Amino acid sequence: MIRSIINPDPLQWEKLCRRPLAVMKDTEPAVKNILSDVRRNGDKALRKLTKEFSGYDITVLKVSSEEIESATDKLTRDLKESIIQARGNIEKFHKAQVIKEEIIETAAGVQCWRKSVAIEKVGLYIPGGNAPLFSTVLMLGIPALIAGCREIVLCSPPDSNGNIHPAILFCAGILGIRSIYKVGGAQAIAAMAYGTESIPSVNKIFGPGNRYVTKAKELIQSEGIAIDMPAGPSEVLVIAGKNANPAFIAADLLSQAEHGPDSQVLLLTPEIKLLENVKTCIAEQLAEAPNRSVIKESLERSMLVLLGSIDECISFSNLYAPEHLIIVTDDPFTDAEKIINAGSVFLGNYSCESAGDYSSGTNHTLPTNGYAKSFSGLSVDSFVKKLTFQAVSAEGLKNIGEATETMAEAETLYAHKNAVTIRLKTLSYE
Amino acid sequence: MIRSIINPDPLQWEKLCRRPLAVMKDTEPAVKNILSDVRRNGDKALRKLTKEFSGYDITVLKVSSEEIESATDKLTRDLKESIIQARGNIEKFHKAQVIKEEIIETAAGVQCWRKSVAIEKVGLYIPGGNAPLFSTVLMLGIPALIAGCREIVLCSPPDSNGNIHPAILFCAGILGIRSIYKVGGAQAIAAMAYGTESIPSVNKIFGPGNRYVTKAKELIQSEGIAIDMPAGPSEVLVIAGKNANPAFIAADLLSQAEHGPDSQVLLLTPEIKLLENVKTCIAEQLAEAPNRSVIKESLERSMLVLLGSIDECISFSNLYAPEHLIIVTDDPFTDAEKIINAGSVFLGNYSCESAGDYSSGTNHTLPTNGYAKSFSGLSVDSFVKKLTFQAVSAEGLKNIGEATETMAEAETLYAHKNAVTIRLKTLSYE
Numbered sequence: 090m091i092r093s094i095i096n097p098d099p100l101q102w103e104k105l106c107r108r109p110l111a112v113m114k115d116t117e118p119a120v121k122n123i124l125s126d127v128r129r130n131g132d133k134a135l136r137k138l139t140k141e142f143s144g145y146d147i148t149v150l151k152v153s154s155e156e157i158e159s160a161t162d163k164l165t166r167d168l169k170e171s172i173i174q175a176r177g178n179i180e181k182f183h184k185a186q187v188i189k190e191e192i193i194e195t196a197a198g199v200q201c202w203r204k205s206v207a208i209e210k211v212g213l214y215i216p217g218g219n220a221p222l223f224s225t226v227l228m229l230g231i232p233a234l235i236a237g238c239r240e241i242v243l244c245s246p247p248d249s250n251g252n253i254h255p256a257i258l259f260c261a262g263i264l265g266i267r268s269i270y271k272v273g274g275a276q277a278i279a280a281m282a283y284g285t286e287s288i289p290s291v292n293k294i295f296g297p298g299n300r301y302v303t304k305a306k307e308l309i310q311s312e313g314i315a316i317d318m319p320a321g322p323s324e325v326l327v328i329a330g331k332n333a334n335p336a337f338i339a340a341d342l343l344s345q346a347e348h349g350p351d352s353q354v355l356l357l358t359p360e361i362k363l364l365e366n367v368k369t370c371i372a373e374q375l376a377e378a379p380n381r382s383v384i385k386e387s388l389e390r391s392m393l394v395l396l397g398s399i400d401e402c403i404s405f406s407n408l409y410a411p412e413h414l415i416i417v418t419d420d421p422f423t424d425a426e427k428i429i430n431a432g433s434v435f436l437g438n439y440s441c442e443s444a445g446d447y448s449s450g451t452n453h454t455l456p457t458n459g460y461a462k463s464f465s466g467l468s469v470d471s472f473v474k475k476l477t478f479q480a481v482s483a484e485g486l487k488n489i490g491e492a493t494e495t496m497a498e499a500e501t502l503y504a505h506k507n508a509v510t511i512r513l514k515t516l517s518y519e
Numbered sequence: 520m521i522r523s524i525i526n527p528d529p530l531q532w533e534k535l536c537r538r539p540l541a542v543m544k545d546t547e548p549a550v551k552n553i554l555s556d557v558r559r560n561g562d563k564a565l566r567k568l569t570k571e572f573s574g575y576d577i578t579v580l581k582v583s584s585e586e587i588e589s590a591t592d593k594l595t596r597d598l599k600e601s602i603i604q605a606r607g608n609i610e611k612f613h614k615a616q617v618i619k620e621e622i623i624e625t626a627a628g629v630q631c632w633r634k635s636v637a638i639e640k641v642g643l644y645i646p647g648g649n650a651p652l653f654s655t656v657l658m659l660g661i662p663a664l665i666a667g668c669r670e671i672v673l674c675s676p677p678d679s680n681g682n683i684h685p686a687i688l689f690c691a692g693i694l695g696i697r698s699i700y701k702v703g704g705a706q707a708i709a710a711m712a713y714g715t716e717s718i719p720s721v722n723k724i725f726g727p728g729n730r731y732v733t734k735a736k737e738l739i740q741s742e743g744i745a746i747d748m749p750a751g752p753s754e755v756l757v758i759a760g761k762n763a764n765p766a767f768i769a770a771d772l773l774s775q776a777e778h779g780p781d782s783q784v785l786l787l788t789p790e791i792k793l794l795e796n797v798k799t800c801i802a803e804q805l806a807e808a809p810n811r812s813v814i815k816e817s818l819e820r821s822m823l824v825l826l827g828s829i830d831e832c833i834s835f836s837n838l839y840a841p842e843h844l845i846i847v848t849d850d851p852f853t854d855a856e857k858i859i860n861a862g863s864v865f866l867g868n869y870s871c872e873s874a875g876d877y878s879s880g881t882n883h884t885l886p887t888n889g890y891a892k893s894f895s896g897l898s899v900d901s902f903v904k905k906l907t908f909q910a911v912s913a914e915g916l917k918n919i920g921e922a923t924e925t926m927a928e929a930e931t932l933y934a935h936k937n938a939v940t941i942r943l944k945t946l947s948y949e
Contacts, residue, residue, distance in 0.1 A: 171921070182625050206859050208892065429639065432907070492877065497876070511766055
């Protein structure tokens with residue numbers, strides 16, 4: 090069951106903020122083999138590995154248009170409407186992230202500007218299995234489309250009958266994503282990194298996955314292929330004041346704990362009564378929870394922490410840098426101003442994490458494991474690069490040329506200096 | 520001498536775009552040793568390694584206030600004024616990158632927004648040696664300050680007398696950077712990643728360096744510590760039309776070639792006469808160039824390429840994805856619209872790369888080695904992370920709750936569903 094920690098010494102906070110280390114088998118040798126196999130043998134390697142891992146003897150890796158179209162018949166109307174509503178909200182929020190920047194005249198005759206240009210080819214990885222994460226198709230695909238990526242490749246593992254879950258195909262279908270391939274695991278990452286006969290190589294790879302997928306992304310990153318962000322187990326931290334609803338908090342903690350046995354959930358509060366009530370509600374709700382065996386395991390790695398004040402809770406949270414942060418205090422908006430390290434922040438009694446996971450409009454691909462100290466969650470920014478431009482006129486070069494010559498010379502870069510000198514000389518004759 | 524390639528078959532373009540591979544000693548074992556030495560032994564390891572590499576037996580790693588203040592006496596007035604002018608332009612351009620985003624109401628009662636928050640602790644690495652890259656202090660330090668980073672740590676190797684070049688100290692001094700440490704190489708990266716008795720650990724590490732520094736950054740990145748971008752040799756590509764000035768182009772190519780023997784420079788043009796004139800100008804200017812031995816080596820790895828049209832030059836350039844791109848055509852502004860892969864773009868006869876390297880205001884830390892296909896150059900964005908926030912009211916949850924429940928259930932995440940259900944139940948009694 091979840092631990093209670095009462096008024097820990099501030100000197101212990103850093104230790105408490107360390108994520109519990111999962112005992113992980115070293116996946117590197119296996120993943121390195123898969124990467125080099127796919128690099129050398131292309132589709133042949135993908136077919137062999139797919140048979141090995143999913144048991145299905147696949148011939149055509151690409152999902153056909155018919156498969157995509159027929160997916161719609163396999164979903165309930167309710168689910169399709171829900172997906173379409175979520176899509177609308179996600180689009181609305183992400184479209185606002187497209188910003189056109191002004192031209193800046195840094196000196197007379199020197200114009201500088203930035204322009205966002207879509208990354209041409211992107212790869213989206215969607216895990217399969219029993220819980221098909223079709224919502225992630227929306228979370229990766231929508232910003233890719235808004236950014237204007239020319240080629241969007243999606244890989245997801247087939248089941249033992251050679252099918253990708255229809256909800257995944259439906260989400261891809263409504264977004265117009267047509268390059269969908271039946272391949273999962275490290276081999277899917279390898280295919281998108283290096284390209285095969287069937288699967289085009291891409292410039293950047295996005296999406297969650299198991300530890301083989303994570304290791305493959307880490308390895309291809311060190312070869313210079315971009316990835317969305319480093320991965321780690323999912324987590325939520327709740328900061329709650331005296332008027333917070335303990336049953337709601339318990340439900341939020343359980344929802345996060347359900348993600349996997351290595352998830353971590355934390356409550357920080359200055360109210361001992363609330364802490365105890367939350368503990369009681371957890372026990373009650375756990376008894377009813379369908380995924381309770383997973384939840385129980387992650388609760389073992391989790392904590393209810395009593396601290397001196399809401400401000401202490403905020404300091405602790407900033408040290409922890411949670412992926413998801415729920416603030417249910419008397420003034421969550423003011424308290425949210427003090428948050429410096431978090432992935433996504435949920436304010437008030439009705440902002441449950443599930444809302445952000447599916448339908449509020451924010452992205453659910455977020456930095457875990459303390460990476461929120463230096464990484465952002467996914468956004469349209471993740472699918473573009475920003476080019477800088479400058480136009481220096483003859484007048485402009487007269488204004489900044491001498492400074493450039495002086496600095497280049499001081500760095501002993503004489504040819505840098507000369508590129509200015511040779512131009513200024515022609516101008517002095519004008 | 521530089522090769523001319525006349526009308527290459529488009530099927531050969533991709534091969535021509537491959538960067539020449541430098542024969543590199545495998546630095547990984549040495550760098551791994553340095554990382555674990557610094558991690559274990561802290562300052563003691565830094566002192567030992569500094570003695571080994573710079574020959575100086577250092578006691579105090581931190582640069583004193585007196586050293587920073589006295590740096591100003593060691594520079595000419597000209598250089599100081601040039602630095603201050605460049606700083607003003609860089610500040611002006613980078614300040615415009617600070618953007619406050621609006622709150623988006625994605626559905627009635629569902630407010631979502633993003634906020635940029637500075638990365639708390641950042642580390643800047645500045646190479647030393649004979650050519651002190653003090654301009655990089657401005658390029659890394661200014662956006663860090665504009666972002667609002669609370670702690671800015673700067674490491675640079677001392678010379679054999681135990682000093683950091685005064686121009687580096689002057690630039691840091693005028694920016695108010697006071698945490699400056701005399702340590703270079705992979706050991707500096709290790710110190711900023713892990714922290715030592717003297718040097719604080721940071722959340723993200725920036726800056727150029729030799730192949731040991733590059734390898735150290737790559738290795739600490741795979742441990743989850745953020746770095747600015749992957750590194751590779753510097754490069755420039757010039758697209759020139761018939762009215763371009765061949766002497767200017769030659770000067771730009773030489774200036775880039777001067778960076779190091781592994782730099783690559785390219786001219787793309789549909790004008791054979793221009794190509795030949797540039798070749799002649801290169802020979803002339805090379806004879807006068809102080810750094811000609813380095814330049815000669817990198818010209819060996821470089822190309823003048825004749826193509827069918829300016830549009831073909833643009834396609835080739837987009838495939839190459841140059842760090843620096845100079846466009847000197849009859850209508851550079853229109854042609855620049857077609858550029859999709861480049862770090863920084865220079866338009867017209869007077870926009871030489873040196874201007875952007877020092878004083879136009881744009882950042883000179885840019886993606887090399889084709890990374891411009893997926894990475895941006897450095898900017899204020901590099902020093903912040905963007906947190907998302909959402910406030911869902913009771914009305915909001917009524918609007919998006921059902922869709923959330925349906926999607927969560929379809930992903931078999933029942934506790935996610937319950938976090939909504941438990942809230943909606945209380946609302947139905949109202």
